[in-house]
Amino acid sequence: MGIKSRLVLMNFLQFFIWGSWLISLGNYMGASLGFSGIQIGGVYTTMGIASLFMPGLLGIVADRWINAERLLGICHLIGALLMLYATTVTDYFWFYIIMLLNACMYMPTIALNNSVSYNVLEKKGYSIVTDFPPIRVWGTIGFIAAMWTVDFLGYTQSAGQLYVGAVSALLLGFYAFTMPPSPPLQKETKKSLMSTLGLDAFVLFKQRKMAVFFIFAMLLGAALQITNAFGGPFLEDFKTDYPDSFGVQHPNLLLSISQVSETVFILLIPFFLKRYGIKTVMLFSILAWVFRFGLFGIGNPDDGLWLLVLSMIIYGMAFDFFNISGSMFVEKEADPTIRSSAQGLFMIMTNGIGAFVGGLASGWVVDHFTENGIRNWQYIWFTFAGYALVLAIIFPFVFKVEKGEMVKEE
Incomplete structure (x- = not known):
């Protein structure tokens, strides 16, 4: 082989x-x-x-x-x-x-x-x-x-x-x-613990645009965790009304459309970055989260299956246009001496703090709209959609990039 x-x-x-x-x-x-x-x-x-x-x-x-x-x-x-x-x-x-x-x-x-x-x-x-x-x-x-x-x-x-x-x-x-072996790299100067953990990149918070970016990375990391945790239980709860529907019988097949969509939108990132610029591409991602959750709120595995499928397709844009484009933005904006640390900080904000906050907050929302063991999924998903909508409204006003910084070419 x-x-x-x-x-x-x-x-x-x-x-x-x-x-x-x-x-x-x-x-x-x-x-x-x-x-x-x-x-x-x-x-x-x-x-x-x-x-x-x-x-x-x-x-x-x-x-x-x-x-x-x-x-x-x-x-x-x-x-x-x-x-x-x-x-x-x-x-x-x-x-x-x-x-x-x-x-x-x-x-x-x-x-x-x-x-x-x-x-x-x-x-x-x-x-x-x-x-x-x-x-x-x-x-x-x-x-x-x-x-x-x-x-x-x-x-x-x-x-x-x-x-x-x-x-x-x-x-x-x-x-x-x-x-094949990948041995430890023998370097004259070893990276410090702070550098390896990505903590020295916190100096980027001194730049307003980077501080805003990392805060939104955390908030969108929370959004990602929501459907990871509750996409399956959401479809499972339809088994009473639609026991023979495709979504109930094969929940993982339906949810896997999201991952298929990821592979497509990754390939579209270069076009969108050149055509619209980093700020607009990130805004597309946030708006996609609004539709991701909103379509879950009005869809079902039977006659509303197409709405759920559309939500899965939109997920590719929601995930890739911030996580992948965001990683590229960090790579470009960080000083070469701390680029690895900056990527580590990006992971901490999204998969670390964001995932932690998202897991706890989403669980609280689900329990809040659960009465006598019955979850009101429409209220739950609309709450999440409202959360993403607030982020979409605020983001364009607080995230500022100068002309020439991964922006649309004139």
Whole structure:
């Protein structure tokens, strides 16, 4: 097997693991374990908590002491054992603790997976810019494949999804050890702990536009967590009125359209940035979140299925036009000496603080509109849509970029 094919398999498995449970775990916790909305949201905050410090800490380990591919394998093997143990737990406290530990193992592997891929491609004489994206897209395909696997096996409401995740984590855990070595880089000047964690990039908050950008990155990171946690339970609650509908019978298939849409909108980013500029592209993203939630509020898996499908398609714009374009904006605006740290700060604000806040806040909103065990999903989604609409109204007035800064060409 050629090295590109080996990297394709590694990226496929990396995100297959995540896709096996990320979207459907809320369904399992609500329908099978009987957790409340705030408890479901709480479990999803574990990824935000882990993202605050674990990628940086294990980045230090990979930079200084252990080969990146070995550390990648160790994390996945430990994660596999944690997921297997999670299948036996029904108590909320211990389930939360195990999923927190699992997040601490999984979240750093996203960066480690990239590091190994970059290192291998460079050593083999390939271009990261041109050769990595076609490899990385197989990660998204792996995520979709996992969602479909869990759906077709009927595991969306059972611990079976965790077994799928554990088995795939075991496979990648052992497979990672067979990858070409990515040893620690021996540098005369070691990066400080502050630099590795991305904390020295907080100097960017002295610039008004960057402070505003990072604040909105956090607020939109919260929006992303909402549908991760409650998309599955939302469709599950239609089983009484539309038990035979496609969305109820195959919730993961329907939700996976969002990931398919991601792959399309990534390719459209260069055109939109050149045509409209960074500020407008980011505003498109925020408005897309309004429609994402609003369409959920008026759609259903039967005669309103087309509204749900449209919401899934819009998700690609909502996610990519801020997360991917935002990462490019940070890369361009940050001083070269702190660019890596700035990207770390961007991850902290979106996947760390944003995910934590989004998990807790969304759980509170769901519980607030739940009476006698019945959730008023229309009120819930309209509340989220209102939240995104407020952000869309405020953003153009507070986020200022000068002419020439990734703006529309005259």
